[in-house]
Amino acid sequence: xxIMSKHIEIDDDVYRALxxxxxDRSFSDVIRDRLDDDxxxxxxxxxxxxxxxxxxxxxxxxxxxSREG
Numbered sequence: 001x002x003i004m005s006k007h008i009e010i011d012d013d014v015y016r017a018l019x020x021x022x023x024d025r026s027f028s029d030v031i032r033d034r035l036d037d038d039x040x041x042x043x044x045x046x047x048x049x050x051x052x053x054x055x056x057x058x059x060x061x062x063x064x065x066s067r068e069g
Contacts, residue, residue, distance in 0.1 A: 006061065008054055035062060 010018075022030045 004061070006058075008058065032062065032065075 018027055018030055025033075
């Protein structure tokens with residue numbers, strides 16, 4: 001798997017929620033698992049936390065990774 005580093009900004013409360021859920025996994029794994037369970041990006045980012053452009057870029061990246069996997 002090709003790993004790209006991306007910088008996204010999230011609110012502190014969203015970061016804390018992701019950090020609690022991640023345990024020894026990566027943030028990417030937490031987000032991927034939630035999306036694999038038919039979740040939506042908003043389920044792990046919070047409503048309107050990411051600006052629309054960043055949210056779209058993240059969705060595109062996740063879609064690409066899903067197709068490559």
